[in-house]
Amino acid sequence: MTGLRQALDDYLQLRRSLGHKLAEATWLLPDFVAFLDERGQTTVTVTAALAWVRAREGEVVTTVSPRRITAVRGFARYLSGIDPATEIPPLGLLPHGQRWRQPFIYSDADVTAVMGQADRLGPPLRAATYRTRVGLLAATGLRVGEAIKLDHDDIDWAEGVLRIRETKFDKSRLVPLDASSVDALRAYDNLRERDAPRPTDPSFFISRTRRRLIYAVVAPTFRQMVAGAGVGTDAPNLPRLHDLRHTFAVRTLLTWYRTGVDVQAKIPSLSTYLGHREPSSTYWYLSAAPELLALAAARRQGIGKAPRP
Incomplete structure (x- = not known):
C-alpha cells in the first residue's frame, strides 16, 4: 500500500x-x-x-x-499536517452549478447493445458481472453505489425484493423486482457460485479477485462497453453510467403520462422507490426529456390527456 x-x-x-x-x-x-x-x-x-x-x-x-x-x-x-508540500485547493476553484448536464436517455436497443459488449470483457464471470449489473440498473433505477454495495443477503429470492441499506441521505428501502430481473440475478448467482464459491467479500457482484467492485473500475469499464456498442456517438453529452437511473425515471414518467395516470399523485411513490429525500427531487426529471416536458405541459393545459385505464 x-x-x-x-x-x-x-x-x-x-x-x-x-x-x-x-x-x-x-x-x-x-x-x-x-x-x-x-x-x-x-x-x-x-x-x-x-x-x-x-x-x-x-x-x-x-x-x-x-x-x-x-x-x-x-x-x-x-x-x-503530514506533508508540508501539500497544496489545498482554494474555495471557488470550480464554481458550483456552472452548467446543468443534459442526461442521455437510453433506448431499449441502446441498453441491449451495451450489455452485449460484456462478452468482450474476459472470463464468463466478469462478463456476467457487468452484463447483469447494467441490466439491473436499467430495470430498477438504482444508484451505481447502491448496486456496488448490494450484498448477497440483501436479495429476498422468495419475494423478489432487494434491500437497499443506508444509502444516500441514510435511507434504507425495499426495491421490488419483476420476474425477468429475478431470473437474471439468479442466473448470475448460479454462475458466481460455480466460478467463485468462496468470495472474499459478502458483495453480490464481485470482481475477478472475488472482492467487491469499486466505482473507479466500474465506471471506465462501462465507458468501454458504451464505446464498443457505438451508443450515443452523436449525442451532445456522452452516455454515463448514472444516466441509466435517469432513463428509468424518465421512462416511468412517460408511461404514466401516456396512460393517463395522475402523475402528481404518483410522484411520491416514485420518489420513495428511487430513494429521494423528498418528491421535489423527483420532479427534476420532468425537464430531462423534451417529450416528457411536452406531455407535462399539455397535462397542465388540459389537452392531449389520455383516458385513464
Missing part, C-alpha cells in the same frame, strides 16, 4: 470516528489517489486535482466537478 493510500485509509477512519458519513468521499478519494499513483505523484497539488477532474469529466465543468474538489480539499487539509 502506498503512502497516500494508507493516509487516505487513516483519514476516512478518523472522519468516520468523528461521526461524518463521507458518502461521496468514500468513492471519490480512492479514485483520486489511484490517479496520483498512476502518475507517480506522492503529493497532493492543485494542478493534480484539476487534472483528475479533467480526466474524469472532460473539459466541461459538471455539477460533480466541484464536489470532487471539495473532497480533495478535505483530504488535503488532513495531509498538510
